[in-house]
Structure formats: C-alpha cells, structure tokens
Amino acid sequence: MNLYGYIPESVNEGTGLRAVLFISGCRHACPGCFSPDSWSFRAGEPFTEERQQQILHEVTTHPLLDGVTLCGGDPFFSAAECTSWVQQLRAASPDLTVWAYTGFEYEELITDTARAELARLCDVIIDGRYVEAERDVSLPFRGSRNQRLIDVSATLATRTIVTMQLSML
DSSP, X not given: OEEEEEEEEESSSSSSSEEEEEEOOOSOOOTTOSOGGGGSTTSSEEOOHHHHHHHHXXXXXXXTOOEEEEEEXXXXXXXXXXXXXXXXXXXXXXXXXXXXXXXXXXXXXTTSHHHHHHHXXXXXXXXXXXXXXXXXXXXXXXXXXXXXXXXXXXXXXHTXXXXXXXXXX
C-alpha cells in the first residue's frame, strides 16, 4: 500500500483538528475528482512499517488532535492494510475519532469482509462517488449532494443507515 500524502493538521476533512492520510489507489474514476493523481496504487510513497509507526507516533502524541481521517484515492481499496494501522491507532489513542472517505456506498462496504472490518473501526464514513452534476461546495465535508455522512456506531446499533445531521457537527 502507498501513502499519497499526509497532512498532520487539517480542519477540512472532518470535525475538529485532524490528521489526514491520503491512501493511494482508486478504481472509481469519478469525473471531476479533485485528486485523479491519487488513483494509481503506485502513487506516493510506500507506507512502510517505519512510516506507519512515525505517523502513529505523531498522531498519538499530538495533544490537540481530535482524530484521523482516511482519504484517497479510496482507503477501502486497501482495506486490510488500513485496518491494521487503524487498529494500532485505536489501541494507542481510543479517544481519537476516525473518519474515512470512500466512493463505495456503505451498503457496498459491508458486503466485503475486509471493507466491513475497516468500516466498523470508523466513527464516520463519507460515502458515495463524487457526482459532478450534484456538486455543492456549501455542504460540510463532502463535494456532492449524493454523498452521506454515515454515523457508523448508530448505523451498527440500529441496523439502518443513520446519517449525521448538521446539528450534530
């Protein structure tokens, strides 16, 4: 798995102050994607064990971070590798939230064992392909109206999709 980019502090990819990991590789190829260079699974740098531990240390020792966001590409194309890293993060800093962006719809994620395992580790999943015709820059944390902010724990508890409301943000 490759890491396309890493931002130690951001307020754009979820609530609060977040570290953002851009995972290389995406097969959705959404027209109008803001980062088509990230589609290649070879883009960026190898996410070696050393680099994983370096970022894990930075994240878990940062006193102001609220959480981590996985972006891409699409991290769910590298679900098994991402799961391992997120499990380490959860063990080291259970209070940090985990958000993830994906072009898959939540209903698609849970039909695949590896993707479902990563999904269960997330607090919020922004799902759905970017649709240029539904572009809306006024929406918080997403680019098109079809994309949803899935509250994962509530969705798992109720066994129905629960989206976050603006008042929850």
